[in-house]
Amino acid sequence: MTTDITKRIIADKKNGLSDKEIGEKYGISLRVIEEAITREMGVNVSIPNYKKRIKSLFPKDFKLENSTIWSFKQRGSWATHNGNYRGNWSPYIPRNLILRYSKENDLVLDYFCGAGTTGVECKLLNRNFIGVDINPSAIQLAEENANFPTENLFKDFKTGIEFKVGDARDLSFLDNESIDLICAHPPYTNIIQYTHDNINDLSHLNIREFLIEIHKVALESHRVLKEGKHCTILIGDMRKNKHVIPLGFRTIKEFTKAGFTIKELIIKRQHNCKTTGFWYNNSIKYNFLLLAHEYLVTFQKAEKSMVITNHIPNDNKYKDIQLSKSEYNRQISIESSSVWIFNENNWLNNTIANLTERYSKKNFNLFDIDKKHDVNYDLIIKMSPNLLNECLKFAKFRLLNDGILAVICEDIRLKDGTVYPSAIGINSLVDELKEFKIKEIVIISIENSGQKKYRNELEINHKYILIYRKVP
Template identity: 35%
Template structure:
């Protein structure tokens, strides 16, 4: 048995539901129970479900510094993991708490925090639940300014330049992963951007933020995505634009998995 998960190597043939390929084709978002697709910019629960199954054990502690609607925390509960979630917006945190409570597990601890993940005192939150280390960090940051999540100037979606976005994201990495246990894992879900007639490889810029800090890159997973709220019922228009211009329509995003070795 691996030190970082509960999977039994002797039963490997039974784990047919666990993705081991680098291409993830997820047909439909899991909207069961507390999960909802209403929050603008949330990600599919199958992503944290797969990652937590592969890289954590029951009783481990997971941190999500971009909690949003609480997708990661709900999946952590379902799998018997403890979790901490952080978000800038008080109303978003309140809504996430309501979702999480509908699936509250007796043996799981969940803590939500309203604050800036670049500077919030995570150690204080950890101390309140009696821990000093985390076993996984799950990040799903804004894809820069593609979606504006709030009017808060501290919101990464309101950064005015790419450099400012990356600097702020790097600060989140520093503040959250310093509590990550050595030889444990973190992941980042991120997509690219198209602006000024060119592709901005936002995913790989974010990947480099981890690698510059000494993390080992363990996986680059490519996940499909379909119609987004911003392009709802506009598939024909976007196809016309693509054919009559020189670009391709984004239908994928990345899941980067890293290991902390320093």
């Protein structure tokens, strides 16, 4: 792109034109607009030189999250928080994590700190903070965002908020076991690019390269964290050729390989996903689901004295789900995003109805090992991971080519308080079989009306449907 067009894009932006208007004016995509801004301004921002006026220092009616589905309809705009830095996280996320996993005067680290959301929250919650980012312009923005008066907020205000340019893969400026909490939000490979040509920016990598580098980040995280303390990461999936790429599951595995256990596996709903009109119709026409969730994972560095029983639960841990009266209602509205919100009483019927409506034109099968079969199916539904190997053998034989195998499962809280991530375990197993390719990861969010209390551990109130296509 010529420097002339780049300059005109920046001028249009400063004059308040939207991305859509600029795109139409020059016939270019959002990605090209972002590239121009990142090259010219040094950071990927929506509005160049944006200044936020502070109206309040705290969120109104804030409540700590206590289940595994987190959903913030408004992103949060207290203090200097704003959505100008592309891909920045909602301040509700670090606020919840900081309050749950640290105490005043602790030292919190965010090594993908971007425009400083976590640092601002540490300042408001009286925690010490170190923010690292590979991009000097992002660090400058973060310093500006964290520079606001908080007089008389705390009687005993002695915390320090510090930002520095650096690489998350090399935290050698930090001692072993010196950090109380890590809160970080990496790039999702190259979905959004944060710098124009910084070779150490992980947002320029493909998936294979990204996973190798994120493993180095995980090792450094484990080294600098104190025993028993937590490292929290937000990561999402990607989509290619109407199939999901489970970047979330793969990233989580890199952290467990580095020695972490999983304390919580939270689903963060995304609200920018368009579930009506054009996108809804396309999701039905081309049979794919719009990604509407990310994974927020709390890893823990075990204390040497901790007994970790982090083993794969045996089959009888899984409860077999029964379909009520073998009835299901086909008169439903079809879900178009990757998060299906049902209530305790109707989730199974709605799930089966959605799966059959989307994936079955002929015969579908609710897998039952004892039944005799003499037909082939276009959809096989496995209601729990129980006897999964038998079901996989059956699907190899009885599922039509391009047919769908849907496995319903849920994470399991083990006796030692850690979470066994069933969906990740199952996906690793099926991934090794070349006959099946992951097509969708659906989250079923089970809403119950009961009043939830704050507990040490979150209530697991989501399930997964892993949807595989049989590859011809």
